[in-house]
Amino acid sequence: MRSLRRRLLIWLLPAALLTGLLASAATYWGALSELNEVLNDQLKGIAQHVVVEPDGHLSLRGMQGANEDRLSGEQSHTVLLQVWRGTTRVFSTDRDSSMPPPQAAGFSDIEVNGQLWHTYVERNGELLVRIAQARRARWEAVAEIATALFWPVLSLLPVLALFVWFGIGYGLRPLRQIAANLKRRDANNMQAIDTAAMPVEVKPLVDAINDLLSRLDHAFTAQRQFIADAAHELRTPIMGLGLQAELLPKATGSHERDAITAQIRAGTARLAHLAEQLLTLARLGPESPAPVFSTVDLTALARGVVGDRVRYAEANEIDLGLVATGVVTTSGNADGLRILLNNLVDNAIRYAGAHARVDVIVSREDSCAMLEVRDTGPGIPEEDRARVWERFYRGDGHTSSGSGLGLSIVRRIAEQHHARISLGGGEDNRGLTVTLRFPRGRPHVVNVDEDKTSGTATV
Template sequence: MLVAENHAVRDELIGRIVWRLLIPAFFGLPLLGAWMWLATRRGLQPLDAVAGQIAIREPSRLHALTPAEAPEEIRPLVESINHLFSRVEHTLEAERRFTADAAHELRTPLAALGIQAQVALRAQDAEERTHAIQQLQAGADRAARLVNQLLILARIDPEKGLHKQPVLLDHLTEEICAAHGTMALDKNIHLELETAATVVSGNADMLRILLRNLIDNAIYYTPAGGRVNVQVAENSLTVTDTGPGIPAHEREQVFRRFYRLAGQEAQGSGLGLSIVARIAELHGARVELADGDGGSGLMVRVLFSSHATSPLQS
């Protein structure tokens, strides 16, 4: 049986179907695209507001962003940016305080150097001139000590995390004590060292600075003929001297920068223990102050966490 089909009817039917599909699409797609564009623009307006606030603000303006009606999706982004601004503002404020304090502290020794130089120039005899030059040298040494401490503070302040590795604390302590041998001999100070083989997880450069400040301070403030004892135990480092010590009610204050005890003959920078405390903090350690042997002098002990230290097996 044969069945005949009219191609013209089929083609006409296909054409009608195609036109019915294309005409709505022809008019609908542009409208849909325009609607999507408007919706996207409206949704991105809070981001544009944030970008606009950041683009026009001065570098010194670090207050929080306040986009109007920020949708839930971008609030974590805005909060993160505001948190970053807060941290940057805190860092800049710390730098401003550090610069102001440094300028204030440097003004006094520099003025003293100028006065001593004038005294040396106006000296009438060799003895007076020699004394003035000696005072000038002592002032220059104090200024150099202060500048060195300021540079150390500027270096360690930005540190958030340290590259740590096993450090032979006993060997490092021996190295620093040997370097201070001449300083101790010049003041007729007996420098003793007791060590137990100990490994500390830390940064060798920073621990070297910590040791240098502790031993340097102990020798500096101990009168001639005194004694400084340095001891390395399994999880602690202790430096004890026979100097004037620190009254119990002032021991918390000495960790503040530029804090000096009244009535001391030796004039320090007021930075040594603040540097020690900062380095100890970076190593997860704590610093304790107590009276020295017999209730006189000062004992400074740095206590490392037990998981950060381990005795070396011989």
């Protein structure tokens, strides 16, 4: 299992080591620059200590015994001193030095036998005094300084690792508290976690967890309500089927037996319809996967639904037809839109009453695809129009049986398609018109003759 503390430690310690190396490198180059200035001043100072006596002899103030010590200038703490008269060397602290005569006064770098020397030459009358030091000696001196600074940094790494380890553990304490809080809960406790004392870095995580808990609470509540409503709605047809099944063996004649059988068939059909609606509503739940959208021909879709429902309309003495002035397309899920239109048409046929007319209208208005189902039945009172979207609500005054789920399914599919749905009156304020306005898109209309498919049943 991966450890966040170990991961942070693996990142922080190399970063600290790299910082120490960079600091040492910066110290090295800074010290090199400063040391060069100091040593250059030293070269000048030594050159100024060379004095020519009146009798022509040299006097080296403060450097007695220098010649005997053989100061070669190849160590960081020594320099090479030479005195030249023209091209003749009259004095040198290192008799073995093969350095050529100086050409001019001032600072210069010369290479002798593959070794680079930094020199300073000062003119003293007819004499040229040269002070030289090997470049390598300077670099060694600076390296000693940088090494002396780097070792303390390296020795502090274990201490830093210890502090980082316990510091990260202390910083991760809020996460352990959140885990302990969630572990103590059961499935019914969806209360939000308090974020008042949470660090700002942990607060986004806690807010996301609280949002998830809120959505889970909403989903569980909706699921419990759905199960309770479904159990209530299923109880009535199941009890009815049970009673009819008990009465069937006790029937005294064929007429009574046929009546009971017809009621059993009707109850079975209603139960099957209710189960189908419940399954459809469950598939359209808020936590269900988003439907796959494609270009849908609403006119062809409506023509198919109307064609499938003609016989059912005839059996209920309903004039069912399609009104379309062109091929209208929109972006959507064809299966979902077919379920939506099936429910609207079924509701209209079921509640419009005998000899009513139901029209499915497909059109386009202001680049928006429009789908309407209009009937000439009793309609829905305005005070009930806000509640008909609720599950299992059927209103008062309806004699037709139904599940009360059709409009709930319609609204859910409309929400998935971001379509606006509204209820209004029919022609001359008679009946009901359900209107769906889909989001604005590119118009795609092919003008054709008006299509009117109708079916009228007679008694």
